[in-house]
Amino acid sequence: MLDKKIKNELMDIVGPENFTEAKIDMVSYAYDAMGSKGTPDCAVWVTTTEQVSKIMELAHRERIPVTPRAAGTGIAGMAVPSHGGIVLDIMRMDRILEINIEDRICVVEPGVVYADLQKELAPLGFTLPTEPGSSIVSAIGGNVATNAGGLKGAKYGSTKDYVLGLKVVLPDGRVLKTGSRTMKTSSGYNLTQLFVGSEGTLGIMTEIILKVVPLAKATKTGLGLFDALEDAGRAVIQTMSSGVIPSVMEVMGRYLIQAINENTDLNLPEVDTMLLVETDGYTQTEADAQMEKIIEIFKKNNASEVKLAETDAERTDLWAARKSTYPVSARLNNSILVEDVTVPMSRLADLFREFGKIIEKYDLKVAMCAHAGDGNFHPLITYDGRDKEMVAKVEKASDELFKMAIAMGGTLTGEHGIGIVKAKYMTLEHGETAMEMMRVIKRAFDPHNILNPGKMALDG
Numbered sequence: 001m002l003d004k005k006i007k008n009e010l011m012d013i014v015g016p017e018n019f020t021e022a023k024i025d026m027v028s029y030a031y032d033a034m035g036s037k038g039t040p041d042c043a044v045w046v047t048t049t050e051q052v053s054k055i056m057e058l059a060h061r062e063r064i065p066v067t068p069r070a071a072g073t074g075i076a077g078m079a080v081p082s083h084g085g086i087v088l089d090i091m092r093m094d095r096i097l098e099i100n101i102e103d104r105i106c107v108v109e110p111g112v113v114y115a116d117l118q119k120e121l122a123p124l125g126f127t128l129p130t131e132p133g134s135s136i137v138s139a140i141g142g143n144v145a146t147n148a149g150g151l152k153g154a155k156y157g158s159t160k161d162y163v164l165g166l167k168v169v170l171p172d173g174r175v176l177k178t179g180s181r182t183m184k185t186s187s188g189y190n191l192t193q194l195f196v197g198s199e200g201t202l203g204i205m206t207e208i209i210l211k212v213v214p215l216a217k218a219t220k221t222g223l224g225l226f227d228a229l230e231d232a233g234r235a236v237i238q239t240m241s242s243g244v245i246p247s248v249m250e251v252m253g254r255y256l257i258q259a260i261n262e263n264t265d266l267n268l269p270e271v272d273t274m275l276l277v278e279t280d281g282y283t284q285t286e287a288d289a290q291m292e293k294i295i296e297i298f299k300k301n302n303a304s305e306v307k308l309a310e311t312d313a314e315r316t317d318l319w320a321a322r323k324s325t326y327p328v329s330a331r332l333n334n335s336i337l338v339e340d341v342t343v344p345m346s347r348l349a350d351l352f353r354e355f356g357k358i359i360e361k362y363d364l365k366v367a368m369c370a371h372a373g374d375g376n377f378h379p380l381i382t383y384d385g386r387d388k389e390m391v392a393k394v395e396k397a398s399d400e401l402f403k404m405a406i407a408m409g410g411t412l413t414g415e416h417g418i419g420i421v422k423a424k425y426m427t428l429e430h431g432e433t434a435m436e437m438m439r440v441i442k443r444a445f446d447p448h449n450i451l452n453p454g455k456m457a458l459d460g
């Protein structure tokens with residue numbers, strides 16, 4: 001519990017209207033899309049770097065935990081205030097400060113929603129191509145802090161590839177600037193990238209400089225239909241090593257397709273596995289030529305059919321199908337676990353096959369989904385969270401999946417982050433020495449462990 005004097009100080013900094021300890025707000029802030037593991041004492045809505053700095057000075061002095069929060073769509077509990085204290089909501093820092101096409105950059109506050117930035121960039125013929133599935137809700141600050149990826153990762157990479165510089169408030173309130181507005185720099189330690197994916201544990205970003213790229217002038221979208229997930233996996237591997245890099249390569253499995261059909265009027269073909277693929281380029285001929293090559297590879301790998309979107313409306317439908325994945329899967333049962341392991345491309349088909357055995361062993365219902373073009377696997381395990389036996393099975397399956405992905409040379413998370421959920425596997429992936437170095441870095445920035453404690457196994 002925070003004492004009254006501290007609450008008054010917080011109200012002086014942000015104004016009483018931007019402070020809350022109302023029960024309904026505390027319950028809301030106890031959750032992200034993963035669930036809840038802790039309730040804050042209060043929350044503040046900040047609008048300036050100066051306010052953030054003053055709050056951190058206060059928290060540092062009084063040793064109060066602070067959890068930065070953007071849109072709260074994280075899937076690993078990163079924004080859940082597991083140690084109570086203050087939730088620092090940055091969603092009202094939502095100004096696009098500059099778009100400078102000559103420099104090919106934009107400068108934004110962290111609360112800008114990804115889709116809102118895209119709306120401003122698109123008429124100028126430019127884009128931030130990271131597009132997470134949560135694009136209409138999640139904020140750039142959250143995207144940078146989790147190193148979000150997305151549907152176009154196969155060709156365009158993830159958020160880390162677009163962050164050039166930052167303004168950051170440190171846990172003691174000092175303000176730090178990293179990077180620059182230039183396309184390249186070799187100057188000093190790369191502090192910018194240290195903050196990318198740091199899940200709000202090292203500092204609070206209040207300004208972000210992003211590189212933007214030209215929008216593709218032409219696209220071609222298609223669907224490959226397969227009778228076996230493993231065939232689809234091989235088709236992905238062969239495509240990605242063929243010299244053609246599609247901008248989108250998404251796997252959708254039967255259970256997911258059925259859920260989409262039951263909850264939308266998209267009427268997808270109910271096959272075992274579907275690959276949603278898109279190519280892009282400067283001309284239509286370029287996009288079409290890449291698609292032809294991919295169709296050839298799909299057919300060689302037993303695709304029963306390849307359908308191409310002939311109109312914009314058909315393309316929009318295919319995208320709508322993919323983007324409905326989480327909402328429709330969430331309706332399948334009262335609980336859902338979204339995994340995010342990523343393996344080297346050559347191991348993708350092995351991962352699909354071996355995970356199939358895990359599903360069978362524990363008799364699980366899994367909506368299969370993957371950003372397959374970059375080896376990022378997103379099985380959505382749906383289950384009855386009130387059934388203890390079932391919960392234990394889901395935990396065992398996910399434990400085996402993590403260990404298998406790491407044994408294949410992969411990683412626990414391609415884009416969702418570690419948060420609370422995967423913290424206990426960090427040493428398995430990184431080893432004792434790397435974990436000790438991460439903790440040394442954490443202590444150097446945050447000696448009293450007040451900033452988003454309890455995440456990424458950094459405590460101690």
Ligand SMILES: Cc1cc2nc3c(=O)[nH]c(=O)nc-3n(C[C@H](O)[C@H](O)[C@H](O)COP(=O)(O)OP(=O)(O)OC[C@H]3O[C@@H](n4cnc5c(N)ncnc54)[C@H](O)[C@@H]3O)c2cc1C
Nearest residue numbers: 070071072073074078133134139142145148149199200205
């Ligand atoms: C339907 C759905 C689809 C999704 N699809 C994808 C996808 O395709 N790709 C993907 O990568 N993720 C996806 N996600 C997960 C989630 O959207 C991403 O992790 C996203 O980047 C989180 O952004 P947010 O604004 O919601 O951040 P939050 O969840 O609020 O916070 C995430 C982390 O960022 C930290 N943080 C927030 N703002 C700041 C700041 N200013 N300074 C420092 N730290 C900060 C928080 O402390 C926390 O650790 C999806 C989630 C949902 C619900």
